[in-house]
Amino acid sequence: MSQHPKWSSSQAVPSKRYIACPLCDSKVLFITLNDHLDKCPGRKDSNKTTTSSHTQESKPKASLKSLLSGATAHPNNKKRKPTPEEEVIDLDEVPTPVVKKPTLDMEINNLQKTAHLPLSEKMRPKTLREYVGQQHILSQENGTLSKYIKLGTIPSMILWGPPGVGKTSLARLLTKGASADYGDANKYWMVETGATKANTQELRGVFEKSKREFQLTKRRTVLFIDEIHRFNKGQQDLLLPHLENGDVILIGATTENPSFQLNNALISRCQVFVLEKLSVNEMCIVLYRAVALLNRCRKLIWNVPENPLQLSRDVLEYIVDVAVGDTRRALNILEMIEVSTRGRVDTEKELTLNIIKDIIKKNSSSVLNTYYDTKGDNHYDTISAFHKAVRGSDANAALYYLGRMIQGGEDPLYIARRMIRMASEDIGIRDNSLLPLAVAAHDTVMKLGLPEADMALAQCAVALARAPKSVEVYRAWNKVKAMLGENKYSLASSEIPMHIRNAPTRLMEELGYSKGYKYNPDFVDGKVKQEYFPEEVLKKCPNRNELKFLTGKHLGKKVDPDLKNNANI
Numbered sequence: 001m002s003q004h005p006k007w008s009s010s011q012a013v014p015s016k017r018y019i020a021c022p023l024c025d026s027k028v029l030f031i032t033l034n035d036h037l038d039k040c041p042g043r044k045d046s047n048k049t050t051t052s053s054h055t056q057e058s059k060p061k062a063s064l065k066s067l068l069s070g071a072t073a074h075p076n077n078k079k080r081k082p083t084p085e086e087e088v089i090d091l092d093e094v095p096t097p098v099v100k101k102p103t104l105d106m107e108i109n110n111l112q113k114t115a116h117l118p119l120s121e122k123m124r125p126k127t128l129r130e131y132v133g134q135q136h137i138l139s140q141e142n143g144t145l146s147k148y149i150k151l152g153t154i155p156s157m158i159l160w161g162p163p164g165v166g167k168t169s170l171a172r173l174l175t176k177g178a179s180a181d182y183g184d185a186n187k188y189w190m191v192e193t194g195a196t197k198a199n200t201q202e203l204r205g206v207f208e209k210s211k212r213e214f215q216l217t218k219r220r221t222v223l224f225i226d227e228i229h230r231f232n233k234g235q236q237d238l239l240l241p242h243l244e245n246g247d248v249i250l251i252g253a254t255t256e257n258p259s260f261q262l263n264n265a266l267i268s269r270c271q272v273f274v275l276e277k278l279s280v281n282e283m284c285i286v287l288y289r290a291v292a293l294l295n296r297c298r299k300l301i302w303n304v305p306e307n308p309l310q311l312s313r314d315v316l317e318y319i320v321d322v323a324v325g326d327t328r329r330a331l332n333i334l335e336m337i338e339v340s341t342r343g344r345v346d347t348e349k350e351l352t353l354n355i356i357k358d359i360i361k362k363n364s365s366s367v368l369n370t371y372y373d374t375k376g377d378n379h380y381d382t383i384s385a386f387h388k389a390v391r392g393s394d395a396n397a398a399l400y401y402l403g404r405m406i407q408g409g410e411d412p413l414y415i416a417r418r419m420i421r422m423a424s425e426d427i428g429i430r431d432n433s434l435l436p437l438a439v440a441a442h443d444t445v446m447k448l449g450l451p452e453a454d455m456a457l458a459q460c461a462v463a464l465a466r467a468p469k470s471v472e473v474y475r476a477w478n479k480v481k482a483m484l485g486e487n488k489y490s491l492a493s494s495e496i497p498m499h500i501r502n503a504p505t506r507l508m509e510e511l512g513y514s515k516g517y518k519y520n521p522d523f524v525d526g527k528v529k530q531e532y533f534p535e536e537v538l539k540k541c542p543n544r545n546e547l548k549f550l551t552g553k554h555l556g557k558k559v560d561p562d563l564k565n566n567a568n569i
């Protein structure tokens with residue numbers, strides 16, 4: 001996880017640009033335009049076109065967007081009231097600040113200032129243009145997020161994606177982008193924290209501060225919470241009222257499926273955006289840029305100008321491979337390669353794939369570990385695949401997934417607990433010995449731990465996979481629960497029949513408890529005619545079969561057409 005300073009506001013770069021005030025035409029520093037407008041001499045005789053929004057409570061100052069579009073984009077429209085469409089800013093027509101080309105001194109200075117940071121920090125995208133990938137939410141045509149940015153607003157949201165896809169970076173860019181790039185400078189400011197750090201007191205502090213901030217500067221607070229899935233219920237509840245009344249805008253980052261980890265009330269107040277792993281190509285783009293930066297450093301501050309880093313596409317793809325989709329990890333590997341080759345004097349300039357493989361092998365055994373995130377989705381996906389392999393009686397696949405989980409550092413007790421569940425859910429009464437076997441495997445893990453207990457897990461997994469399957473009880477049980485849940489035929493509320501109630505006291509006996517009960521063991525083969533369901537249920541239930549939860553069938557009746565096609569294989 002990225003390291004964030006405890007409470008740091010993301011620094012929106014103030015634009016040093018001057019623009020002409022749309023009311024009085026005097027030159028005003030872009031970022032002070034709002035303040036100027038409050039005092040602007042042109043305000044009294046201003047036409048309604050540009051200052052109509054002054055009167056709105058929610059926008060006490062002229063909307064910079066409508067001002068800009070009125071003043072610069074539609075010079076001919078000055079006399080008439082702009083249509084609502086015109087008030088929405090057109091990105092292409094916003095004058096972008098003229099960025100002066102940095103001088104060499106400035107560049108050296110900048111490189112030195114950030115020299116202590118890890119490469120991944122140095123490479124953190126500073127504008128949305130530098131942000132790679134996630135076109136499904138960021139594309140100009142139909143990306144939902146880019147639409148918000150164009151409107152200059154940020155909804156409360158959850159960013160869900162694997163580590164290192166750029167959740168933190170995106171949150172910062174959104175805050176910056178929605179305020180600085182396209183209109184009102186400093187419309188938002190961001191407070192960053194992590195779920196493990198933010199206790200109740202600190203959160204309260206943020207809410208207080210955000211209120212004050214809004215009163216004083218009209219800036220809205222974006223509260224970024226990393227690893228929001230670690231928030232407990234109390235913390236989550238604390239957020240709700242403040243999201244509702246707009247005190248703060250929440251951007252939560254999570255590597256885990258929010259629907260499992262966050263409560264519904266919170267999710268329903270947020271938009272959930274899924275960030276996808278960067279493609280190989282996208283990762284290579286990030287790496288190319290990083291190589292370029294490293295070479296500038298070699299040339300300008302590390303004094304190895306004659307030795308630029310040269311990596312072929314093959315090498316970059318290899319790095320991407322090893323980093324399995326985590327951009328930060330890829331950049332760390334690249335940094336390690338850079339460090340270990342900086343002083344290299346060699347006739348061969350280009351680092352071949354074999355050299356790179358060697359460097360990675362020597363420098364870090366950990367980067368070569370299988371990619372398995374015991375906290376993230378991977379964990380759910382793999383255990384689910386494992387369960388399905390067992391259910392499908394594919395013992396080999398079951399072993400494979402088991403191995404992958406254990407090698408990836410999954411908690412063996414978690415696996416054992418899941419196998420106990422499988423024993424009753426999937427094998428059920430078809431082989432009652434598997435439930436105790438699974439419990440025994442769990443016990444073994446408790447007693448021996450890993451690695452010694454791994455065989456017990458493997459043995460149990462194979463036994464479960466090979467066992468005959470039955471879901472008769474599983475289905476029946478679900479049906480009972482569902483019918484009780486609906487109180488169908490008064491199943492949940494009906495009176496328990498008197499004859500099968502217990503009568504521990506004389507009074508109860510006199511009241512009729514247990515009256516007429518036939519004690520089965522007194523009868524031949526224990527057989528008697530006796531009703532066990534409540535009377536009310538029997539009256540309401542039109543068909544006695546409805547109460548036959550158990551079908552007597554272990555499995556379903558469907559035939560997989562693919563089976564026939566594959567019969568000869």
Ligand SMILES: Nc1ncnc2c1ncn2[C@@H]1O[C@H](COP(=O)(O)OP(=O)(O)OP(=O)(O)O)[C@@H](O)[C@H]1O
Nearest residue numbers: 001002120123124132163164165166167168169327
């Ligand atoms: N889409 C991207 N475009 C460019 N660089 C990226 C992108 N995603 C990640 N990076 C690089 O990876 C680094 C880590 O990204 P970031 O911290 O935003 O990821 P994250 O999803 O928040 O990860 P984590 O959950 O591990 O904190 C960034 O500093 C940046 O250098």
Ligand SMILES: [Zn+2]
Nearest residue numbers: 021023024040
């Ligand atoms: Zn003015």
